[in-house]
Amino acid sequence: MIQGTVGEIFVVDDDPAVREMLSLVLGSAGYEVICFADGAALLAVARARSPVCMLLDVHIPGQSGIDILKELRAQDYPAPIFIISGAGDISMAVDAIKSGALDFIEKPFRGTEIVERIEGAIRAFSRRREKLPCTSQSLHFPGREPLTRREREVLELISAGFSNKEAGRELGISPRTIEDHRANIMKKLGARNATELLRIVLDAERA
CATH class of the missing domain: 3.40.50.2300 (Response regulator)
Known part of the structure; x- marks a missing residue:
């Protein structure tokens, strides 16, 4: 225990x-x-x-x-x-x-x-x-569907290079759930792949 x-x-x-x-x-x-x-x-x-x-x-x-x-x-x-x-x-x-x-x-x-x-x-x-408040809490993506708090946490980790397994361990959830969040984040932000997703995050950090 x-x-x-x-x-x-x-x-x-x-x-x-x-x-x-x-x-x-x-x-x-x-x-x-x-x-x-x-x-x-x-x-x-x-x-x-x-x-x-x-x-x-x-x-x-x-x-x-x-x-x-x-x-x-x-x-x-x-x-x-x-x-x-x-x-x-x-x-x-x-x-x-x-x-x-x-x-x-x-x-x-x-x-x-x-x-x-x-x-x-x-x-x-x-x-x-x-x-909290973590870095991703301050990110804004104007014109795109808002991310939930959990999606922001997942985004913070995958942007830092965490694998699904590592991110899942950090957040206490399964890699499969991380993948579900990741897919939903990409859909909301209009990213077709991981490279586009990182570029969107970097642009938001510079804004």
């Missing part, structure tokens, strides 16, 4: 078996796990306090996991949020990342993998918040 990461984790899933499994696995790693079966119950508690991490299922009663994610991110919720998705929900999970999710965990999952990913995410999330 990584010292300093113990704290509350919110788990939102309408499947009692999933809630029980995550409670056992994360509880044995030293976390206090608070479970919710729907978004309304989560939001009632989330307005009062924030956990060190949240696991949010895509399909829950009432508001969907994506709706809850957008609502929390609109409030700049100060905790990393993982989306839990089934194999058929991958495109939805990618959309969730664009809406502010840290990463997604695909069902079925292994307990040891979840603990490793969560601890990595918490460490990376803390590092990034300590470094």
